[in-house]
Amino acid sequence: MSVIFILISASLLIALGFLIAFIWSVKTNQYEDDYTPSVRILFENDVKQPEEEQHLKK
């Protein structure tokens, strides 16, 4: 059953990693704005695509 110590420490390690990531994300103002990102992803890439490329690569 001692293997459970490995599993728990590995799991804790991951949890710790994510805790650090969480603190980082809050500290760097990742969640300052919790609305715009959800709308921003909807904007389509409206840059003109070269027509010739379309026909060349199929």
Place this chain on the structure above:
Amino acid sequence: MELQKFQYDNKTVKWFAYATMFWGIVGMLAGLLAALQLCIPALNMELPYTTFGRVRPIHTNAVIFAFVGNGIFMGVYYSLQRLLKARMFSDFLSKVHFFGWQLIIVLAAISLALGKTTGKEYAELEWPIDILITIVWVVFGWNMFGTIIRRRERHLYVAIWFYIATFVTIAMLHIVNSIEIPVSFWKSYSWYAGVQDALVQWWYGHNAVAFFLTTPYLGLMYYFLPKAANRPVYSYRLSIIHFWSLIFIYIWAGPHHLLYTSVPDWAQSLGVVFSIMLIAPSWGGMINGLLTLRGAWDKVREDVVLKFLVVAVTAYGMATFEGPMLSLKSVSAIAHYTDWIVAHVHVGALGWNGFMTFGILYWLIPKLFRVDLYSKKLANMHFWIGTLGIVLYAVPMYWSGIMQSLMWKEFTPEGQLKWQFMDTVTKMIPFYATRAIGGTLYLTGALFMVYNLIKTIKIGSFLANENAEAPALEKVYSTHGKEHWHRWIERKPVQMMIVSLVVVAIGGIIEFVPTFLVKSNIPTIASVKPYTPLELHGRDIYVREGCYTCHSQMIRPFRSETARYGEYSKAGEFVYDHPFQWGSKRTGPDLARLGGKYPDSWHYNHMLDPTSMSPGSIMPSYPWLFDDQIDVSSTVAKIKAMKRLGVPYPENYENIAAADMEKQAKLIAANLNKDGISILPDREVVALIAYLQRLGTDIKNETKKDTLK
């Protein structure tokens, strides 16, 4: 701010999309074959490569790692670039990732068909492939983190967090669960034994579902569902809470796969508690997905992509409600080892993963090829036929699972078990047949999709490099004067995190594994002895043929089980089992105490033609075991590997193992001869009989001794 021009890489996305379609069909075909074999045993074709025990791992691996795996990469490579406003970090790495992953799949399919397996569910691939997986996975991570670092969008959209969690956690799970000692190039033994192995395996198994089938697909949901509906996710705040709560809870739930087994009670309870808690984040995510369509349900009526996505999210909701319920000990007591679990995972696989993938493909392919979908009608047909397929798959399996479990547990008023095991098998066959029909419908739908998308591709024109532009990411912190000492870490947070994780994990493994495992504190039972060389060979054949896909070796402490199979299993009985073979499904009866139950000749005839000994049996026959010789050349290496794992064979035992083996084999052959069967003692079936006759007998010897005292 300067506007930067760059191009999105659509080519890699296209490749992964093609691979998803191709491997999806292959994986489903393998599943259909396995399903049909359960109602028509002749379809095992009496060939080693096509028997159920090998087809089933091919099916699960193909569907999980080939179909869903490529689906993940397709969605990640498309969405990551657009979310970060950057091309993938390196085209070369993208190529290595794509071809590396396909190579792994091909090697997996071949090696599993040839019976090269570690015998651990969903982690069957042998060590060379395990190493290859690790390398390709690191390439994927490198490419992803590289892109994140070069991003032009400061905010990391929630989907990206789900991708990061997938990468980091799968890397750890795969490495910890795959630690094994190679015996030869295609054979290894799990480092862990028995209870320990079971715990590691289901810690992995559960989290493979969590971090391979769930988190990446949640990321995809948070990108493709809003895109397809063209409206923002219901609550972005909820999605952030969803992510962080899910991540911190998910990893602890593994032991719910081992309720009522020999795993200590407290570990079981830990798994149950976290499993119940999982309802909250899972349903938070599901509701967030569905509510995204608030006020837009009319679109669902029109748009086939949304139809697929809505059913996918609904299936996610059902499966994540059912999962915690199944983790309750009293529910698990009924559901474990039955078709209920098969129904549960297929609601997830067919509904959540399958339909999500189909929805994304229907949205993505026309977009990549700048054309409308070839036929909306055909796609609608796919949707309905697929949905019907899921229903016809799941309902019979729920029904048969509960029915079979109740039959196993039923006693007559006189206190006898009411049903023979065989009765509960023959009753299942109509359900297996209906399930196969459901699977056929689902596969047919998928074939419609492939046809539809090929037609779409033909009329479309592919844009390999899509022009895009975005302002460069402005630097946020500027330092004045003296820097704080840990600024250097902060400058490269991502690399730092990965490197430290890898370093700590390797250090941890090197330190922990020998300390904890060699001198294990499992209560040892004096009468439990290592396997003889012949039994060890027999056990390897048992693993090779995938017997664990239908037979458990774990008797739970219920009256219905001890009356049917004998004394319940103890943790100390499995200390030499590298790998453990507890199994998770009883299509056939439990084998934990099979030893001594039948004469050798019964096993001989049963392996040759199961129906001759148990009429009505759906077990395949194994004629090749009677022709093939035991691989004696590997005996020394096998004993040596076992000794390195701490199995207490006497010193220099490997040198006399061959002689011991011959002696035992001759004994069995002579025993068979008494019953009028002549077989050479060097045949594989002899080794298998030796192993089967050993199962669970050590503890019987102990009770015999006790009564003699």
